[in-house]
Amino acid sequence: MAERERIQKSSRPSSESVPEEEAPTASPTGDRLKAELDDLLDEIDEVLETNAEEFVNSYIQKGGQ
Amino acid sequence: MVVPKICGLETEYGITHRGAEESNPITASSLLINAYLSGLQHAPGSPIARVEWDFEDEMPGRDARGVGGGDIGYEPETHLVNAVLTNGSRYYVDHAHPEISGPECADARSAVVWDRAADLIAQRSMEAARALLPEGQELVVYKNNSDGKGNSYGCHENYLMDRATPFGRIVHGATPHFVTRQIFCGAGKVGTEAAGVERFSVPFQLSQRADFFEEEVGLETTLKRPIVNTRDEPHADARHYRRLHVIVGDANLAEVATFLKVGTTALVLALVEHDLFPDDLALAAPVQAIRAVSCDLSLRRPFRLADGTSATALDVQWELLERCAKYCHDVGTEAVGGAVADEVLARWETVLTQLETEPLSPATTVDWVAKYRLLDAYRSRNGCDWNDSRLQALDLQYHDLRPERSVADRLSLERLVDAEQVRWATENPPPDTRAYFRGRCLQQFSSHVVAANWDSVVFDLGGETLRRVPMMEPARGTRQHVASLFDECPTPADLIGRLQQ
Numbered sequence: 001m002a003e004r005e006r007i008q009k010s011s012r013p014s015s016e017s018v019p020e021e022e023a024p025t026a027s028p029t030g031d032r033l034k035a036e037l038d039d040l041l042d043e044i045d046e047v048l049e050t051n052a053e054e055f056v057n058s059y060i061q062k063g064g065q
Numbered sequence: 066m067v068v069p070k071i072c073g074l075e076t077e078y079g080i081t082h083r084g085a086e087e088s089n090p091i092t093a094s095s096l097l098i099n100a101y102l103s104g105l106q107h108a109p110g111s112p113i114a115r116v117e118w119d120f121e122d123e124m125p126g127r128d129a130r131g132v133g134g135g136d137i138g139y140e141p142e143t144h145l146v147n148a149v150l151t152n153g154s155r156y157y158v159d160h161a162h163p164e165i166s167g168p169e170c171a172d173a174r175s176a177v178v179w180d181r182a183a184d185l186i187a188q189r190s191m192e193a194a195r196a197l198l199p200e201g202q203e204l205v206v207y208k209n210n211s212d213g214k215g216n217s218y219g220c221h222e223n224y225l226m227d228r229a230t231p232f233g234r235i236v237h238g239a240t241p242h243f244v245t246r247q248i249f250c251g252a253g254k255v256g257t258e259a260a261g262v263e264r265f266s267v268p269f270q271l272s273q274r275a276d277f278f279e280e281e282v283g284l285e286t287t288l289k290r291p292i293v294n295t296r297d298e299p300h301a302d303a304r305h306y307r308r309l310h311v312i313v314g315d316a317n318l319a320e321v322a323t324f325l326k327v328g329t330t331a332l333v334l335a336l337v338e339h340d341l342f343p344d345d346l347a348l349a350a351p352v353q354a355i356r357a358v359s360c361d362l363s364l365r366r367p368f369r370l371a372d373g374t375s376a377t378a379l380d381v382q383w384e385l386l387e388r389c390a391k392y393c394h395d396v397g398t399e400a401v402g403g404a405v406a407d408e409v410l411a412r413w414e415t416v417l418t419q420l421e422t423e424p425l426s427p428a429t430t431v432d433w434v435a436k437y438r439l440l441d442a443y444r445s446r447n448g449c450d451w452n453d454s455r456l457q458a459l460d461l462q463y464h465d466l467r468p469e470r471s472v473a474d475r476l477s478l479e480r481l482v483d484a485e486q487v488r489w490a491t492e493n494p495p496p497d498t499r500a501y502f503r504g505r506c507l508q509q510f511s512s513h514v515v516a517a518n519w520d521s522v523v524f525d526l527g528g529e530t531l532r533r534v535p536m537m538e539p540a541r542g543t544r545q546h547v548a549s550l551f552d553e554c555p556t557p558a559d560l561i562g563r564l565q566q
Binding site: 052 | 081090213217439442457462
């Protein structure tokens with residue numbers, strides 16, 4: 001594959017070896033963010049619309065620009 | 066000619082009327098905006114008279130490619146509420162949505178401030194409407210771009226450009242950026258709305274908008290949307306300027322994402338103007354690529370380039386960053402926001418490094434990452450699939466502007482501007498573009514201003530004819546240029562007299 005010279009030059013990982021569709025894992029980037037996410041999950045059902053299905057179904061917009 | 070990359074954001078918000086038996090989005094949008102405007106007029110000590118938009122220069126059907134008269138199937142909706150605010154923005158009903166078109170800004174940081182100010186105005190509008198509606202009803206505003214059912218509405222960007230730059234060259238340079246910048250400015254979405262594709266065959270994608278783009282270049286904005294829009298309505302001296310109207314982006318909640326969206330695009334367009342855009346980044350199939358990039362959360366899958374090679378979105382973005390950094394070094398940052406351009410370059414490099422190392426790491430700066438991490442964690446904890454209504458509800462609520470229901474507000478997104486600055490910007494225009502002149506006219510002489518638009522202010526001085534003050538130069542009329550003039554003019558007649566000298 002004729003990889004792009006300038007991109008190679010910058011010694012970044014090339015896209016030659018393309019992994020098969022791998023879903024990213026939600027690996028934590030920092031303990032703080034992970035802890036905050038856990039705390040948020042504990043309380044997110046309070047924020048979530050009471051009837052999620054009805055809410056989602058009734059959210060209908062007219063197309064705009 | 067070095068044209069400063071003056072820019073502005075326009076957001077069509079989603080709106081629902083909750084608790085009502087029947088609702089009509091145009092009525093709801095009008096009620097929302099009128100509630101806000103009447104609140105302003107009745108505020109203690111308010112000097113605000115209501116100033117209407119002037120449609121004199123509206124020509125949405127004009128095509129930058131110079132072909133045909135252009136029939137895009139709609140006319141400006143002149144009968145609906147349409148007001149000009151003292152911060153230089155336009156607040157109106159557009160296509161059944163409330164829209165705030167922000168004032169002209171000199172750089173990406175300023176664009177973030179007035180974008181946040183627009184959101185605050187929308188929040189205040191919801192509060193004002195709540196006071197007018199019967200118990201149990203409310204209007205709710207969402208800063209998103211899709212309803213999950215195939216209907217999309219836009220968050221558009223506008224950039225001032227040199228008229229001498231051939232439009233074909235703009236298309237050549239803008240397209241690779243628009244296809245790939247979504248890796249850091251996509252707002253994220255559960256499922257796909259692409260025609261003929263099973264909704265949850267794509268569990269989650271980077272962009273709200275990518276599903277809706279069907280053409281490479283065109284005049285349309287509401288159907289068969291093109292990656293590069295050709296609307297040729299400069300709202301400035303057409304001999305010298307064009308306004309690139311960008312319809313491909315998502316509305317962002319993350320301030321850093323807005324900053325990067327505007328900042329990187331201004332830099333890329335400056336490259337194009339100086340004819341420094343690389344020849345070899347043309348894509349083989351931009352429409353396929355914009356969708357493929359949006360659906361690839363690994364950020365590793367390459368797409369074909371026109372020269373037969375291939376590249377990933379990260380490859381293209383690294384290349385553009387390198388070129389833009391060189392441009393700033395060689396040519397200078399005068400036209401691209403000065404020191405703000407250096408901040409754009411630094412943050413651009415940071416986000417690309419993060420995305421390359423671990424796509425889910427920019428959790429406080431990139432909307433799709435923040436949203437995906439929460440939804441994926443919720444999914445794991447509750448053992449549900451991507452088609453679960455609760456995930457779709459959280460997706461919509463990410464964009465809910467009510468503090469008590471907003472999901473984005475709870476994700477520790479990095480702030481670039483403080484709350485006081487945003488409050489100030491709901492009433493005051495940016496100091497360093499012609500928006501300052503428009504805003505000052507409304508602040509000081511609103512009872513004599515009949516109408517205003519992007520490139521003029523119309524006064525009624527009590528004589529037989531109205532007086533139109535043109536503002537065809539977007540970089541003139543700044544605080545530096547005209548603040549003392551306003552200070553010295555107690556009446557609008559004084560102002561117009563001085564302007565004619």
